[in-house]
Structure formats: C-alpha cells, structure tokens
Amino acid sequence: xxxxxxIIAFPLLEANMxxxxxxxxHDVPNDFNVIIEIPMNADPxxxxxxxxxxxxxxxxxxxxxxxxxxxxxxxxxxxxxxxDPVDVLVISPVPLITxxxxxxxxxxxxxxxDEAGEDAKLLAVPIDKLCNLYQDIQSSDDLPQLTxxxxxxxxxxYKDLEQGKWVKIEGWDGVEKAKxxxxxxxxxxxSTQDKPMF
Numbered sequence: 001x002x003x004x005x006x007i008i009a010f011p012l013l014e015a016n017m018x019x020x021x022x023x024x025x026h027d028v029p030n031d032f033n034v035i036i037e038i039p040m041n042a043d044p045x046x047x048x049x050x051x052x053x054x055x056x057x058x059x060x061x062x063x064x065x066x067x068x069x070x071x072x073x074x075x076x077x078x079x080x081x082x083x084d085p086v087d088v089l090v091i092s093p094v095p096l097i098t099x100x101x102x103x104x105x106x107x108x109x110x111x112x113x114d115e116a117g118e119d120a121k122l123l124a125v126p127i128d129k130l131c132n133l134y135q136d137i138q139s140s141d142d143l144p145q146l147t148x149x150x151x152x153x154x155x156x157x158y159k160d161l162e163q164g165k166w167v168k169i170e171g172w173d174g175v176e177k178a179k180x181x182x183x184x185x186x187x188x189x190x191s192t193q194d195k196p197m198f
Contacts, residue, residue, distance in 0.1 A: 020054045020197045022076045022101055024186055029179035031127055034088045034104050035198075038072040039095035044158075047098060049074070049085070054197030056099060063161035069150045071096045076198055078185030081118050085198050086185040088122045089151060091143070093133055103127045106178035108140030111170040112155055119167075121155065122178050140172050148172065 025032030037047045037056065044062035049055070071092055074085035090096065090104055104124035112119050125134040137143060152169050159165040189195065 018054065019049065019076065019099070019101075024075055024077045024182075026103065028186065029182040030105060031103055032075050032106075032124075032182060033101050034071075034073040034090055034124065035076055036071050036073040036090065036096045036098055036100050036102065038068050039097060040069065040071045040090075040092065041067045041095055043067065049198045051196035051198065062158060064158055066154055066158055069147075069154045071102075073102075074198065075122075075182060075185065077189050078182065079188040079192060079196070080120070080181070080185055082116055083196075085189075085196075086122060086181060087120070088124050091123070091125050091134070091147070092131065103130060106175050106182065107137065107143070108175060109173040109178045109181055110152065110155065111173055112167055113170065114159070114167045115165050120181060122181055123151070123172075124178075139175050141174075 019035055022033055022035060035049070037049065038045075044064060044066055046059040046062055047056055048059040050057050071090040073088050073090060075088060076085065078086040080086050088104065089110065090102060091107075092102075096102060103126065105127050107123045107125060110121040110123060112121065123140050125131070125137060128135045140148060152172075156167055156169045159167055
C-alpha cells in the first residue's frame with residue numbers, strides 16, 4: 001500500500017512578516033500601532049527587534065525570576081533618546097503573542113532612568129474598537145493603584161541581579177506627555193539618515 005504525502009507551503013507567512021513595513025499608526029498620537037516583543041506574564045526573557053535586520057532576537061535571559069506585568073512592545077518608525085524605538089507597555093485582558101501588531105491609545109508615561117540614560121515607557125491600552133473593557137480609562141490615573149504599582153515595581157527591580165545595571169523610577173506623567181513622546185519619536189526617526197529596520 002502506497003501512502004501519498006502532500007506538503008503545503010505557506011510562503012506568505014514568511015514574506016509578509018516584514019515588521020519594518022508597519023506604519024506608526026492610523027491617527028498618531030491618538031491611535032498608534034504597537035509591535036509586541038514580550039507578552040504579558042512572559043518568562044523572564046528580554047526580546048528585542050534588531051536594528052539592522054528587523055528580526056526579533058533574544059536580547060538576554062534575565063536573572064530575576066519576575067514575569068512581565070503587561071505586554072511590552074514598541075511603536076514602529078520611532079526613535080527614543082536611547083536610539084531604540086519608543087517603548088510601550090500595553091495593558092490587555094490576556095497576553096498578546098510576540099510579533100503581533102495591536103492598535104493602541106495612550107494613557108500616560110512611566111518616567112525612568114537606567115544605566116544608559118532616560119528610558120521612559122509609554123503606557124497604553126488597545127483602542128476601544130478592539131477591546132471596550134478600557135473605554136472608561138482615559139489616563140494612567142484611572143487605573144487601579146495596584147496595577148500602576150506592579151508595573152513600576154517590575155521595572156524598578158527587573159535588572160537587580162545584572163551587574164552594572166540599575167533603574168530609577170521617577171513617577172508617572174499624563175496623556176499629553178505620552179503623546180509628545182510619540183510625536184518626538186516619529187520626528188527623530190524621520191530625521192535620521194541611516195534608518196533602523198523597525
């Protein structure tokens with residue numbers, strides 16, 4: 001008896017994963033795209049998009065036994081002061097997978113500094129069309145204090161066991177500062193000659 005094996009190839013999956021082709025958003029800074037690097041509750045592994053290839057790499061295995069309190073990603077075609085894209089913390093009811101693009105709106109900004117300088121994190125939720133769970137939350141102040149404390153605690157301590165690394169949390173800023181951070185990041189990216197692949 002002969003067995004026939006049929007192999008179906010999906011070349012579109014590989015060809016269409018060009019994350020550098022994803023725009024910053026639809027109505028920036030009110031409605032912007034976030035590419036998720038690390039899902040909420042993920043194991044302590046730091047993933048980061050490579051500037052030259054646009055591929056997702058393991059940046060490091062973190063020494064602390066902490067899990068990310070929310071999804072972690074970035075806004076494409078932006079550059080923050082540390083020459084990485086603008087970092088975004090996305091609150092959602094369930095974890096989002098690595099590499100997915102989610103449309104978000106800003107809530108605020110977690111101000112922090114690390115051993116390399118300023119490293120602010122934008123706080124966001126999916127737009128109401130995607131998830132109406134957060135429609136009454138318009139700023140980080142509207143979130144439960146416990147949620148904000150968990151996020152700040154994670155970032156205050158996630159580098160604790162890495163020699164020579166440290167983080168100082170400086171507090172929360174509002175929606176307008178978050179919007180300014182997005183627009184400044186886009187301007188910085190557009191004015192850069194050698195554009196990174198994100």
